[in-house]
Amino acid sequence: MKTLIHPTAVIHPDAELHPTVEVGAYAVIGPQVKVGPDTTIGPHVAIEGCTEIGARNRIFPGAAIGFEPQDLKYSGASSLTKIGDGNTIREYVTINRATGEGEATVIGNDNLLMAYVHIAHNCEIGDRVVITNTVQLAGHVRIENHARIGGVLGIHQFVHIGELAMVGGMTRIDRDVPPYMLVEGNPSRVRSLNQIGLKRAGISPDDLSLLKKAFRLIYRSEESFKQALEHLTELPQTPYLLHLSEFLRQSITADRRGPIPGRQRGSSHE
Numbered sequence: 001m002k003t004l005i006h007p008t009a010v011i012h013p014d015a016e017l018h019p020t021v022e023v024g025a026y027a028v029i030g031p032q033v034k035v036g037p038d039t040t041i042g043p044h045v046a047i048e049g050c051t052e053i054g055a056r057n058r059i060f061p062g063a064a065i066g067f068e069p070q071d072l073k074y075s076g077a078s079s080l081t082k083i084g085d086g087n088t089i090r091e092y093v094t095i096n097r098a099t100g101e102g103e104a105t106v107i108g109n110d111n112l113l114m115a116y117v118h119i120a121h122n123c124e125i126g127d128r129v130v131i132t133n134t135v136q137l138a139g140h141v142r143i144e145n146h147a148r149i150g151g152v153l154g155i156h157q158f159v160h161i162g163e164l165a166m167v168g169g170m171t172r173i174d175r176d177v178p179p180y181m182l183v184e185g186n187p188s189r190v191r192s193l194n195q196i197g198l199k200r201a202g203i204s205p206d207d208l209s210l211l212k213k214a215f216r217l218i219y220r221s222e223e224s225f226k227q228a229l230e231h232l233t234e235l236p237q238t239p240y241l242l243h244l245s246e247f248l249r250q251s252i253t254a255d256r257r258g259p260i261p262g263r264q265r266g267s268s269h270e
Contacts, residue, residue, distance in 0.1 A: 006043075024061070033066070036085070049097045050078060054085040054109075062092040069096040069121030071139060080104040084127075087111045095119040099139070114151070132169065144179065146201060158257055162247050164201055166194040176251040176259045179244050180211055189263045190219055207240050214241060218248075219262030225252075 005011065006025040014031035017023070021035045024043035029035075033047050036055040041047070043061045051066035059065070066081040068074055079098035086109050089095075093113050098105050099121045107119070108127040116134040119125065124142045131143075132151035143149070143161045150169030161167065162179025172186040182194045193215045198208055213235060218228045232245050251259045 018055075030066070049081060051081040051083070051097070053083045056085055057083065057087045057089065059089045060091045060093075060115075063089050063094070064092075065089075065095045066097050067094075069099050069139070071099045071121050074099050074121075077101040077103075079121075083107040084109040087113070089113050090117075091115045093117045093119070096121045098122045108145075120157075126163070146197070147177075148197060156257065160247070160251065160256070163243070164194060164197050166197050173260075175257045176247075178251070178259050179247050180240065181215070183260055188260050190260055191263065203240070207238055210235055210238055210241055211244070214244060 004022045006023060008025045009023045009027045011017065011023065011029045012031040015029045016034040018035060018037040020037045022040045023029070024041060024045070026043055027041050027045045030048040032050040035053045038055055039053055039057040041059045045059050045061065045063045047065045049066035049068070077100055079100060079102065081095060081097040082104050084107060087107060090113060092115055095107065096105060096119065103122055105119060105122055106124045108125055110127055111125055111129045113131050114133040117131050118136045120137050120139040122140045123137050126143060126145035128146050129143050131149045134152050135149050136154045138155060138157035140158045141155050144163035146164045147161050148166045150167050150171065152170050153167065153173060156174040159173055159176055161177040164180050165177045166182045167173060167177060168184030171184050171188045173188055177183050178190065180194055180198060181190045182192045183189065184191050193211055195208070198211070214232055217231055218225065221228060223231065229245065229248060232241065235241055248259055250256060
């Protein structure tokens with residue numbers, strides 16, 4: 001029979017690994033770690049803390065998962081890291097556990113985290129998200145399903161990135177990225193609708209046409225941002241449009257950083 005655990009791997013006897021888990025040379029796995037079936041843990045991977053990893057994940061050499069957060073507020077609380085199924089976590093990715101007692105850093109399903117990505121404490125990543133090489137997420141960042149993040153960029157703490165959004169490489173992200181939009185630049189701006197991503201996701205021509213109207217209303221009209229939001233309610237309220245409207249309304253609340261503006265506006269929530 002194939003030996004799934006390399007003899008040089010250091011696995012605490014209290015760790016819970018499904019019998020089908022494969023562990024490479026010199027990997028280190030702590031006592032509170034749980035790993036589901038058919039997950040592969042590469043050489044020199046280190047997994048610590050209260051960390052739950054689901055099925056069919058591929059974790060490449062040098063990744064560090066579940067270590068305490070890089071947060072000065074952290075005082076030893078029992079916090080968590082939760083990773084779903086079918087994720088690909090490439091070389092030297094770092095995923096920190098959350099800061100507060102019982103809180104969690106959460107990675108969903110079927111995501112691709114490329115080499116040297118950093119996921120800080122209390123981040124929430126949805127499903128089928130692609131995060132390209134050397135992207136750095138600060139604490140409490142939330143990324144919704146099917147978003148695409150270009151390489152070599154930083155994302156400010158507490159920023160939200162909407163579903164099916166596309167962020168261009170080397171863009172400075174210090175405010176919320178609305179769903180379905182393409183954002184690029186430094187300072188970052190909403191450049192267009194993410195039409196290629198939407199078409200690949202199978203959006204219908206009617207839904208795409210409505211999102212184009214919404215984009216023109218918000219980012220190309222002479223109305224203020226708040227006026228444009230009100231006029232969005234006059235368009236047919238499809239699930240896509242409802243999600244866009246709700247995301248933008250939440251983004252301008254007092255505890256959020258506000259949405260990234262369009263190229264013709266000084267501030268997208270003026």
